Amino acid sequence: MKDFKRISVRRMSKRFGEKTAVDDFSIEFGKEEFVTFLGPSGCGKSTALNCITGLIPITSGEIFIDDECIDDSKTSVPPEKREFGMVFQNYALFPHLTVKENIAFGLKLRKLPRSEVDKRVGDALKMVHLEGYASKFPSQMSGGEQQRVAIARCIVLEPRLLLLDEPLSNLDAKLRVELRYELKALHERLKVTTIYVTHDQTEALALSDRIVVLKLGKIQQIGSPQVIFSDPANPFVADFVGYKNAWKGKIESLKEEGSSLSVKVRTAGILIESRVSYSEGDPRRKDLVEAFKTGKSVTTAIRPEDIVSGSQPGCNVFRCVADLVEYQGHANQISACIQGCEDERVDLRSVSQVGFGQFFEASVDPSKVLLFALPQTAQANSKGKAT
Amino acid sequence: MEKKKLKMSSVLFAIVIAVYVAIVLGIILTVVLNSLSKGWYSGVLPKTITTEWYKYAASDHVIPQLIWVTFLVAIADVLVGLLIAFPAAYALARTDFKGKAILLSLFLLPMIVPPMAYGIPLAMLCYKFHLAGQIIGTIVVNLVPIVPFMILVLMPFIEQVGTNLESAAKMLGAKRMTIFRKVLIPLTTPGILTAGILSLVKSISLFDLTYLIAGGKNQTIVVALFSDAYAAGARPPQAVDALAVIYFLIAMTSLLISLRFVSPTQMVFKLK
């Protein structure tokens, strides 16, 4: 049962009556990998996780560990036999048992000798920095401490897959960062294959080897944090990892220069140049070329920090009127609109002082302007945001 | 591997429920049929159907009077009970004070102590004050099990209405009485209804204390029923059944009405 090389989820779907929570979910990952399911509330990430644990039966698809099928929607290995470990958002510590008894719970079920149990519990407590808490009850401990007990309770069993369902969501901001570091350190040390679920892109970027972005049950993109961050596959993913400034428009010119496309888009009353490196086989490239040919709408995506105030050479320059200026410490968060066009908002970050109602110039490098063709359903929308 | 097999536990559950329901239905149906039958001594179904037992019961007791007394007592108990219980529940839900636990236990004692233990002395006291045999006596005496029950049901509902709503009203200039009337009562209406309706159902069935107090004209249905059954032989059992069915219909109607407002699991009170 123990060691494995690959976990393979093939076209897994989960339907609750009429509603499809997870649709055609496929991913393969190997030992020691840290995979994160990322997405907003209701995107199906927790459902997908629970399907993999076996706590929720899947409607169709298969789950394989190496060559062993543990779930083919007709029969499945029950969760208690899969040797996975799970950490819950609300810790789920047994309130009537002490910390030591909580951690020892799984060990005792396996009928390990008392000395072995004690030793392993002691080691686990040390690993999560909770020595001395052995006789406390969960109700006597803070959220962060409870979560560490929950983690210890899992890892003490040396699970072959560790699953965490938004484990940091119930903690306050400072604790969240602390515990995130500890999780990363634990993963480095123990090298347990991990699936992590969160809606927080910072956590996903910091912890993962690979990220799976989900929306309404469907996978939007799978990739390393670097790829997700700088090369999002569609407007939804882009927006989720922090690209704003999604302006709808139409392509006026398109030049293919090797692996890049140089595109001029009429949007928000101005002409914006975008230089994207989508390679030949990339569907995004095909979609943009087609959008140019057929006149379909496209949308931009620009990070607020990539728009600078002032006029920069070689960049797109346009005039804005500042609406809202928020002091953030290291910079100002400015919400403005392009002069002459009140439809599209400009979100940028700048260290310079800009007052309310003040006109100013803004520039953005064409290579920082992402461009996506809008899917069919979004063509009819009058407001720019992608579906 | 377990997927879509018919689980052993589901089968067991179904059997237990079926047996239980069968017994309950069996009891109800036999009483109903018996009350409508003549000469049913063996065999599956009675030989003849008749309403004569209901006529008998009607002539034997003054049925309208019984129903009237039963409801009068029940409704009076509910109203007076609410008048006593609601302020107390409010005070207990909103404040903390030394001895609160003791006071709360004291309020809840009547539910734990057998009616016998305080019932006979209470009855004696009522006789002393010439309350026995009067409707007032029955009403007063039945308050004892009802008020604690109401307090218990009302407290969680009041706790649910956050104090910030009352504070907001105060900030807007409302006086305490107004806050009570216009904010608290409307928001706790579900609780009041629950407590009231559940107590109504409960008080219809209250037997022990009423039995000790009531006499003659002022019996409730449940007491009349027991007297008849106890004096079996003096009355044909079918007539007793007829009265029992009338009682059952009244109680069932009350229960059904209460279930419209409150689901079964909400009827539960959680004692710490």
Next chain:
Amino acid sequence: MKGSSKNGVLLLLIPAVVFIFLLFVYPFCYGLYTSLTKADGTFTFANYIRFFTTPREIRTIWVTLGIAVPVTLLAVGLAVPLSYYMRRGIKGEKIISFFLIVPVTLGTVLVSEGMLTFMGPNGWLNQLLMALHLVQKPVQFTHNYAGVAISVGLQGFPYAFLMLLGYVSGINPDLEKASQMLGANKWQTFWKILFPLMVPGIAISFCLNFVMAFSVYPSAVLLGQPSGPQRVIALAAYQMAFEKFNFNAASAISMIMAAIELVVIAVVLAWRNKMYKGASIVGKG
């Protein structure tokens, strides 16, 4: 809450306090006093001594305990698995819950009358059992222990069921999932996690049901043999009060009843405290 407004709120307690003292505490104390006096008012233990030296009277304690304890154990024992099974909501939950609660509306007399006919020697139940060849002769369900036990159990079960259902539904469902992930099967999860967390509810349920069962009176009279094997302690009290008009003796018996109930409750609560040390947080995380 500050000073004067707090006192104002406390004033709201006055009606209830007056009520409790007037209609409960005072009668109870009066009952206690009555039990310790003779008809002429002199202090005496005679009422208690009489009870404990009359074999026929002492037997009522054992008879009543012999009914109340097993019946309560069964009612609660049945309510536990039933509420566990229904904790997450099942198909037809409303209808099933409704039927389980129906006995509350029936009233003792209807249940007794119904049982006398339904479970009598010629009743449907025996007809069915004989038709299925499960028994040769009719089984005696009435005018004996079984009759009283079934009647009391049937009427007490709905309360136990409702209380436990509410209680078990309030236990965080993630605890079961966590237990499963740690390797426990359904059986182990129930015994190691759910049952300990249900103990407070079970204890209270047991106490409330026991009190109801111990005070049994109409069921014993109608379905048992009240002058013999099913002479319950409440009956002894009634007889003293309304046949012998010896209110002093009757009060003494009532006090003994209350005392026994308190002892049993204390034992149950002690068990609960032993089983249930740490947890105060049981609700949804």
